[in-house]
Amino acid sequence: MEKTDKIIAVVCVIIIILAGIGIWQSLSSRPSGKKIELPKGYLVTWERKIGALPDIQGEALDRIISSDVPYTVNVSIDKDNLENVTFTLIWEDDHTYGLFRRKGLDKLTLVITDPDGIEICNDTTEGNATVTIKTSTNFVPTITYIEANSLEEAERKLEENYSHKWKDEPFRIYVSVKVGEPIFRPLKRLRDKGNNFTIKISYTYYEPRLVEASSHEELEEMSAPSVNETKALEMVFKMGCGRV
Numbered sequence: 422m423e424k425t426d427k428i429i430a431v432v433c434v435i436i437i438i439l440a441g442i443g444i445w446q447s448l449s450s451r452p453s454g455k456k457i458e459l460p461k462g463y464l465v466t467w468e469r470k471i472g473a474l475p476d477i478q479g480e481a482l483d484r485i486i487s488s489d490v491p492y493t494v495n496v497s498i499d500k501d502n503l504e505n506v507t508f509t510l511i512w513e514d515d516h517t518y519g520l521f522r523r524k525g526l527d528k529l530t531l532v533i534t535d536p537d538g539i540e541i542c543n544d545t546t547e548g549n550a551t552v553t554i555k556t557s558t559n560f561v562p563t564i565t566y567i568e569a570n571s572l573e574e575a576e577r578k579l580e581e582n583y584s585h586k587w588k589d590e591p592f593r594i595y596v597s598v599k600v601g602e603p604i605f606r607p608l609k610r611l612r613d614k615g616n617n618f619t620i621k622i623s624y625t626y627y628e629p630r631l632v633e634a635s636s637h638e639e640l641e642e643m644s645a646p647s648v649n650e651t652k653a654l655e656m657v658f659k660m661g662c663g664r665v
Contacts, residue, residue: 502629515616527598
C-alpha cells in the first residue's frame with residue numbers, strides 16, 4: 422500500500438469515528454418519550470336507595486260531649502339527595518251496623534303539608550281505605566366526575582353539590598274523623614269514639630360513590646434517527662469504503 426493510500430485510509434477512519442460520536446450524542450440527547458399529566462380525579466356513581474320511617478299507629482277521636490281530638494304529628498327524613506316521599510294511609514271503620522248494607526260508616530280525613538308549606542293531600546274517605554300520596558323533590562344526579570387531589574377533597578366538593586331539600590324538615594300530618602253512628606243510637610254512639618289508622622312512610626334517595634380515576638397517562642414517542650442523520654451515516658460509510 423502506498424504512503425498516500427495509507428494517509429487517506431487513516432483520515433477516513435478518523436472521519437468515521439468523529440461522525441459516529443456526533444450522531445450518538447445527537448441520538449442520546451433526544452428524549453425517549455413525552456409525559457402528559459392529567460389532573461387527578463374521581464368518578465362519581467349514584468345508587469338509588471329506598472328507606473322507610475317507622476309506621477305511625479294513630480287514633481283520631483270524635484266525641485259527643487268534649488272536643489274532638491284529631492291526630493297531628495310532624496315527621497322528617499334525615500337524608501340528603503331525596504327524590505320521592507310516599508305516604509300510605511290504611512284504615513277501616515271498627516264500629517258499623519247493618520246486615521246487608523253497612524251503616525254508620527265513619528269518615529276519615531287525611532291532610533299532609535310538605536316542608537315548603539304546600540298542602541299535598543286533603544283526602545276524605547268513608548268506611549275504609551288505602552290512600553297513597555307521593556311527592557317529589559325533582560332531584561336528579563348530574564355530577565359524574567370531580568377533579569381533586571385526594572379522596573377527602575373529592576368528598577368535600579361532592580357534598581357542596583348535594584341536594585338538602587327537605588332534609589330534617591317537617592312534614593305535617595293531620596288526621597280527623599267524623600263518626601257515622603247516628604245520635605238516635607246514643608249507647609252505640611258513645612261506644613264509637615273514633616278510629617285507629619296506620620300511616621306508612623317510605624322514600625327514595627341517591628347515595629354517591631367515589632372511585633379514583635387514572636391519575637397519570639404517558640404517551641410515548643418512539644425515537645428514530647432523523648433523515649439528515651441517516652444521510653450522514655450513508656455518506657460516511659461511502660467515503661470509508663471507497664479507498665480501503
